[in-house]
Amino acid sequence: MRLRRCGTHAVLVEVDSLGEVEAVRAAVHAAQLPDVVELVPAARTVLISTKPGGLASVRRVLETVDLEHRAETDPREVVIPVVYDGPDLDLVAETAGVGPDEVARLHTSATYSVAFCGFAPGFAYLVGLPQVLQQPRLDSPRTKVPAGSVGVAGEYTAAYPRATPGGWRLIGRTDAPLFDPRRDPAALLQPGDRVRFEATS
Amino acid sequence: MTTTSRTTSDHRVEAPRVGEEPPADQRSGDQSSGGCVGRSVTVLRTGPQALVQDLGRPGHAHLGVPPSGALDQPALRLANRLVGNPEHAAGLEVLLGGLHLRADTACTVAVTGPCTPTLVNGVHRDSPIHLRPGDELTLGTPTTGLRTYVALSGGVALDPELGSQATDLLSGIGPAPLRPDDVLPLGTPTGIPTGVDVLLPTHVPAELDIPLLLGPRDDWFDDPATQLRQGRWAVSDRSNRVGLRLQGTPLTSAKTGELPSEGLVTGAVQVPKDGLPVIFLADHPTTGGYPVIGVVPEEALPFLAQARPGTAVRFRPQG
Numbered sequence: 001m002r003l004r005r006c007g008t009h010a011v012l013v014e015v016d017s018l019g020e021v022e023a024v025r026a027a028v029h030a031a032q033l034p035d036v037v038e039l040v041p042a043a044r045t046v047l048i049s050t051k052p053g054g055l056a057s058v059r060r061v062l063e064t065v066d067l068e069h070r071a072e073t074d075p076r077e078v079v080i081p082v083v084y085d086g087p088d089l090d091l092v093a094e095t096a097g098v099g100p101d102e103v104a105r106l107h108t109s110a111t112y113s114v115a116f117c118g119f120a121p122g123f124a125y126l127v128g129l130p131q132v133l134q135q136p137r138l139d140s141p142r143t144k145v146p147a148g149s150v151g152v153a154g155e156y157t158a159a160y161p162r163a164t165p166g167g168w169r170l171i172g173r174t175d176a177p178l179f180d181p182r183r184d185p186a187a188l189l190q191p192g193d194r195v196r197f198e199a200t201s
Numbered sequence: 202m203t204t205t206s207r208t209t210s211d212h213r214v215e216a217p218r219v220g221e222e223p224p225a226d227q228r229s230g231d232q233s234s235g236g237c238v239g240r241s242v243t244v245l246r247t248g249p250q251a252l253v254q255d256l257g258r259p260g261h262a263h264l265g266v267p268p269s270g271a272l273d274q275p276a277l278r279l280a281n282r283l284v285g286n287p288e289h290a291a292g293l294e295v296l297l298g299g300l301h302l303r304a305d306t307a308c309t310v311a312v313t314g315p316c317t318p319t320l321v322n323g324v325h326r327d328s329p330i331h332l333r334p335g336d337e338l339t340l341g342t343p344t345t346g347l348r349t350y351v352a353l354s355g356g357v358a359l360d361p362e363l364g365s366q367a368t369d370l371l372s373g374i375g376p377a378p379l380r381p382d383d384v385l386p387l388g389t390p391t392g393i394p395t396g397v398d399v400l401l402p403t404h405v406p407a408e409l410d411i412p413l414l415l416g417p418r419d420d421w422f423d424d425p426a427t428q429l430r431q432g433r434w435a436v437s438d439r440s441n442r443v444g445l446r447l448q449g450t451p452l453t454s455a456k457t458g459e460l461p462s463e464g465l466v467t468g469a470v471q472v473p474k475d476g477l478p479v480i481f482l483a484d485h486p487t488t489g490g491y492p493v494i495g496v497v498p499e500e501a502l503p504f505l506a507q508a509r510p511g512t513a514v515r516f517r518p519q520g
Contacts, residue, residue, distance in 0.1 A: 004416055004417030004418070005414065005415070005416035005417060005520070006416060006417045006466055006469070006493070006496055007414055007466050007468060007469075007496030007497075007498060007499075008414065008496075008498050008499070009499075010466050010496075012416075012417040012463065012464065037259050037260055038259065038260060038262040038263065038464070038466075039263055040262045040263050040464035040487060040488070041263065041464075042461065042462050042463040042464055042488050043461035043462060043463070044461050044463070045461075045463040045464065046464070047262075047463065047464025047465075047466070049466055116263075116488075117263060117264050117265040117487075118265050118462060118486070118487050118488035119265060119486075119488070120265055120372065121261075121264060121265045121266045121372050121374065122264060122265060123265050162373075179264075181266075181362035181363050181374045181375075182360065182362055185264075186261070186264065186266070186362075186363055187264040187265075187266075190263065190264065191263055
């Protein structure tokens, strides 16, 4: 674990894997430090920003983190209904060497966890994708991916909360309410949550 | 006598082109709904951009939600104090003046930020100003700087989103930019306007000399402190509430690899592949995949909020 300075009131914690990211995030979250303003996990880092003077208590918690073992948590489980009819379903099936129905079966058989959010409000990067569905992005990104699209890219799968440009391979769509700034909580998926997909028609 | 610690400047720079545009997606804010029934102001005209802003919605970056909020927070806080509001009340952030409002009910307003002609029914007035129903407030173009702040007694009272009324132009969260005929509901005043004899406008320096704490990714650059000290930049006209883009000396990276996306703070100086720094402001994305060479401390951010395109920029790297 390396701590990198990030201005006067923040520290960027760098680790070697998504598992270690989750260990750091869960430990700092569990400590419920009153001065922590933002706790932002990403692929290999956790950004922690505080009110002035709050970094000392963060450093003390970081000294106690066991990167091998996640803090005991009771993750929320969220089920997302998906219609598997995405424009890249055949491409993903062909790349995986299976039929389109098997793509849906594989995608719904795994249990995922939210590694981190970013890119857009409520956009959750889910890990736990079966190996054959771990595929590259499109050569040329779409200028507009419709809201609710479900896609895969690298080791991640995700659902687009709103229409944005994007280069993920799209395998389906959901009408789950992924993000609504007037709702509490605004985002359906938060770091640490467990997620499953369910095929609907 | 009450004065503020801010001083004035008569420096003038060329009128800028500022490319601030709202995102193309739909916005949900019905400007006339919510708030305290009875007290309001009506927007008659806006200049290039007028937004509802408060101190933003920090604490949601893990959901991909930017902090947003007023770029020149000391100016909004001061305006709120002048009209008797709590400092965090929602007011208006007005880019390059041009705002024209009508008071539908009696209210007190204060205009802060750079020196901006302020007229009531066509007559120049000094803040804070008491408006009677039907009075019209007009802001001219600031002589320096970019962003003027308007506080209204009781504060703007639209429905908050994630705890704030701030308009986030990156994510489309919060009320839409103001348009003619918008009716802005005001809350109930909770304090007494403080009054002021002389209100000095925000100092807008002719040249920005920006302190910068190195890290978290200064090790991606050859001799980062020297590169930063010796480089010369100017504020690009592609700057907006997301970030201040700089043109000038490219910073050269010592590494060629890819950096996995990581969390960003406001004030982070990110260096994309072309080497030209971007200083992230309140509507910044929550994560980014280019190295951040250093972070501008919070105290210097209000100066960035007021820097017109073309303003000369130097960095003063520390540590």
